[in-house]
Amino acid sequence: MVIMELSFAALLEELREQRLEIRTDSRRMARGDVFVALRGNMHDATAFIPRALEAGASVIVCGADGADLVRESAVRLVIHEDIRAALWQMAQARYHTDTLPFPVLGVTGTNGKTTTVFLLEHLFASRGKKSGILGTVSYRWPGFQSAAPLTTPGSPELHAMLDAMRRAGVEAAVMEVSSHAIAQQRVGGVQFAGAIFTNLTQDHLDYHPDMEGYYAAKAKLFLELPASDKVCAVNSDDPYGLRLLQTLKTSIGFGLRGNKTGRAHLAGKILSSGRDGLHLSMNFGGVCWELRSPLIGAFNAMNLLGVQALCLGLGLSPNDLACLETFKGLPGRLERITNPKCFHAFVDYAHTPDALANVLQALRAAGFARIVTVFGCGGNRDRTKRPLMGAAAAKYSDVVVLTSDNPRKEEPAAIMDDVLPGLKEARQLVQEPDRRRATQRALEMLGPEDALLVAGKGHEDYQIIGEKRFPYSDQQVIREFLGCV
Secondary structure: OOOEEOOHHHHHHHHHHHOOOEEOOHHHOOOOOEEEOOEOOOOEHHHHHHHHHHOOOOEEEEOHHHHHHOOOOOOEEEEOOOHHHHHHHHHHHHHOOOOOOOOEEEEEOOOOHHHHHHHHHHHHHHOOOOEEEEOOOEEEEOOEEEEOOOOOOOHHHHHHHHHHHHHOOOOEEEEEOOHHHHHOOOOOOOOEEEEEEOOOOOOOOOOOOOHHHHHHHHHHHHHOOOOOOOEEEEEOOOHHHHHHHHHOOOOEEEEOOOOOOOOOEEEEEEEEEEOOEEEEEEEEOOEEEEEEEOOOOHHHHHHHHHHHHHHHHOOOOHHHHHHHHHOOOOOOOOEEOOOOOOOEEEEEOOOOHHHHHHHHHHHHHOOOOOEEEEEOOOOOOOHHHHHHHHHHHHHHOOEEEEOOOOOEOOOHHHHHHHHHHHHOOOOOEEEOOOHHHHHHHHHHOOOOOOEEEEEOOOOOOEEEEOOEEEEOOHHHHHHHHOOOO
16 A cells, blocks of 8 residues: 655645645545544544545545555545644635735624624624624625524634635624634634633533633633734623633723723723613723613623723724614524514523523513513533523523423433422422423413513524424514414
């Protein structure tokens, strides 16, 4: 057997010049493509090298243990000790994204990423700038839009999208950056010009070993990823955010509880908060201004502060930020479902204890007579947060309707049993595993001055049962029962 080894540097140059296609899925291979054998949590693509060879791969990139699977002398082999690092470097070379004519801004944190990204998009649009968006709801830029299978796409897809944005004349790109994406080096090679840290609360502990591991992944966006001179806006009210601020050499803190570091800080104050939205005052370096927003709740006040802090760091003035007043929200984030019966019904993506508590506190502060909450927990995800979700629902709701979310491969009843210990203090509890029926029962209990919150799925238009996605929309179900459709 003769194996033609190729240096990694030579492969990068070939990718720059010939624009070869990079594949990590052997099923998508075409003749002449480069196959990269990634190792994931579920699969090791080294086992699919033979399939890639059959499909006509021109180059195989793998770890040393994959070399023996390369049986054809016509196929060149690149052995790399860090396949994920190799992948993003290859993607960067293939799409020439080491330099871009527009800034890329990243938003990370447990909660608030999507709203923050949409706020930034709205701000750029209001200033007449073309923007590109990558996040939980969708990927889009001028002339292109698609649903988002992942909050942050994989390296080849990400760099391809940044290249497409360049060709579409984008002037600013904003993306949600998940902890998974950082840990898996999916955002490697992205030259971030700015980043926002929204907060850190329990989530994804089915992936990260503990909260320290979760924080370490998030912190890499600020401490390790280029560019070194990027603008960092960090929530100083969050204990992990404060810790990050104390680590960073240059940054802008933001919060409602004052400056805790003595460094640059955007201080916010809620002047009023109710059903009609927020009235905020801001102070940055002695310059004061106010903002009125239709968004509801203190957590949205923090989202507004984070966006303003980043933009101030990028050189915008308080006057440039006034356009945030016209942002009316986005699908599935405390989305009000208007209906002919004038019931107060909301849908939210909250699927962590902190997010659920924040949304319910916002509704409580808005002055509704009672709050009826429908929620469940996803299957095959962090089980330890389930009773914490229950406790948050019990603390701030008058009626809790426990139901199914995306059960995946778990039994809905077993998931609900995991939630029940946190619901011991619930004022009134209803258990209904069928989500549609649970929503109907909640609406039947609703009075004209009450609020209904259906939490957990937000913008999702499907329910995952087993390995299949079935059409399901909380918004559509509510509208149907309230006579909207």
